[in-house]
Amino acid sequence: MNKELENNFVELLEKHQNIIHKVCRLYTDNYDAHNDLFQEITIQLWKAYPKFRGDSKFSTWMYRVGLNTAITLYRKSKRRVTTQDFEGVEFKIKADEYDDTEEQQLKTLYKAIHKLNDIEKALVFLYLEDKDYREISETLGISEVNARVKMNRIKTKLKTLLNP
Amino acid sequence: MDGLDILKKSWNKDDPNQRKLSAKDIYPMLHKKSSSIAKTLFYISIAELVFWIIVSFIPYICSDNYKERLDKIYDSEHLFTVMTILSFGITILFIYLLFRSYKAISVTDSAKKLMENIINTRKVIKYYVLYNLIVFGFSLFFGFYYALHNDPETVKNIANFGPTEMTIMYLILFGFSALLILLFWLFYKLIYGLLLKRLNRNYKELEKIDD
Numbered sequence: 602m603n604k605e606l607e608n609n610f611v612e613l614l615e616k617h618q619n620i621i622h623k624v625c626r627l628y629t630d631n632y633d634a635h636n637d638l639f640q641e642i643t644i645q646l647w648k649a650y651p652k653f654r655g656d657s658k659f660s661t662w663m664y665r666v667g668l669n670t671a672i673t674l675y676r677k678s679k680r681r682v683t684t685q686d687f688e689g690v691e692f693k694i695k696a697d698e699y700d701d702t703e704e705q706q707l708k709t710l711y712k713a714i715h716k717l718n719d720i721e722k723a724l725v726f727l728y729l730e731d732k733d734y735r736e737i738s739e740t741l742g743i744s745e746v747n748a749r750v751k752m753n754r755i756k757t758k759l760k761t762l763l764n765p
Numbered sequence: 766m767d768g769l770d771i772l773k774k775s776w777n778k779d780d781p782n783q784r785k786l787s788a789k790d791i792y793p794m795l796h797k798k799s800s801s802i803a804k805t806l807f808y809i810s811i812a813e814l815v816f817w818i819i820v821s822f823i824p825y826i827c828s829d830n831y832k833e834r835l836d837k838i839y840d841s842e843h844l845f846t847v848m849t850i851l852s853f854g855i856t857i858l859f860i861y862l863l864f865r866s867y868k869a870i871s872v873t874d875s876a877k878k879l880m881e882n883i884i885n886t887r888k889v890i891k892y893y894v895l896y897n898l899i900v901f902g903f904s905l906f907f908g909f910y911y912a913l914h915n916d917p918e919t920v921k922n923i924a925n926f927g928p929t930e931m932t933i934m935y936l937i938l939f940g941f942s943a944l945l946i947l948l949f950w951l952f953y954k955l956i957y958g959l960l961l962k963r964l965n966r967n968y969k970e971l972e973k974i975d976d
Contacts, residue, residue, distance in 0.1 A: 607792075607795065611788045611791045611792060611795070612788065615786065615787065615791060617789050618785065618786055618791075618844060619777075619779060620925050622780065622783050623776070624917060626780070640794050640797060641799060641801060642799065643791065643795065644794065644795070644797060644798075644801075645795045645796045645799065645801065645872050646800045647794075648799070648872070649872050649873055650916075652873070658853050662873065663912075665873055666872050668876065669872050669873075669874075669876055669879050670801070670872065672804055672876050672967050673802070673876060673879050673880055673883065673964055673967065674801035674803055674872065674879075675800045675801065675802075676800055676801060676805060676960075679781075703775070706771055707772065707775065708770070708860070710768050710769075710771065710772050711769065718966075718967075718970055719963070719966075719967050719968040719970070720876075720967055720971055720974070723876065725769065728769060728773075728775050729769065729772060729776045729901055730776075731773075736813060739875060739876060740876065741876045741877060741971060742874075742876055742877025742878055742971065743877065743974050743975050744873030744975055747974050747975050748974070751974050754766060756769060759769065760767060760768065
């Protein structure tokens with residue numbers, strides 16, 4: 602693959618990396634697993650990139666590949682991004698935005714979401730991304746009506762998980 | 766406000782605990798090897814193709830004695846050639862089907878379609894293994910049959926066997942062949958079962974939604 606393609610890809614990925622982080626946050630619950638899944642999604646995106654024709658938005662194309670990797674292709678591997686890779690890098694904690702209560706609420710929410718199955722997590726992801734049910738049904742390969750029904754059930758399930 | 770709406774509010778904000786990766790971090794990732802199940806499945810399939818091709822064809826090339834025996838069994842050069850061509854043909858057909866189904870796996874399809882394509886690839890290799898086990902089973906059966914009837918040494922050894930002993934011996938041989946094939950089959954079930962456990966579970970979940 603030529604250098605220009607690689608540069609374009611890296612530039613786009615750097616800009617839109619939050620999408621992958623968001624997928625990883627729903628599907629993993631620890632630092633190593635997050636990085637491992639991030640890397641696998643990046644590899645899958647890079648492999649598929651030459652076929653990306655730009656008729657859909659890069660971010661849309663990205664979350665589809667990201668979700669497919671998390672639900673279907675990802676296999677926990679021995680290959681881990683070691684913590685050494687992150688040595689000397691400062692974490693961007695913005696003190697002024699830090700809110701303990703909100704942080705706590707989100708932690709509890711993520712804990713509840715981690716108890717959902719892979720497909721339910723995918724629906725949650727797409728819902729949070731504000732995708733309409735047509736797009737959700739196309740991404741997962743289920744009917745629009747059933748996607749809506751399932752989403753309502755997930756919301757109820759989450760409520761039960763949060764208020765047992 | 767339900768839980769998801771709380772999350773939705775902060776969903777698009779950068780996580781303060783998440784380090785933002787730079788281009789320098791991303792470049793090396795592109796050159797790392799994928800450990801996806803599609804790739805693993807492909808490697809296992811290739812290993813199986815190679816294994817069964819070796820099992821099927823090496824004896825023809827390496828052992829004169831084996832060839833002689835085969836000649837005796839088939840008693841016809843013509844039949845032997847037909848069987849070899851057929852065997853090659855079937856293997857090539859499976860290689861073609863495997864590559865075709867592997868090529869159809871696309872990470873940009875819908876989740877369900879992607880899973881179906883992976884399951885199809887697994888099916889191709891499953892049938893290939895099944896075909897080989899059947900051929901293997903027949904070879905064992907004919908091998909034993911040949912040895913018991915045509916091999917002078919074996920014939921001499923079992924000359925004194927009465928009908929009960931012969932029946933027991935046939936049962937043991939049959940049981941041994943069946944057990945060997947069963948073990949092979951269980952081994953494959955285990956490999957693919959472990960590899961595709963999560964995929965199968967997710968596929969069933971997707972199907973359940975549309976039921």
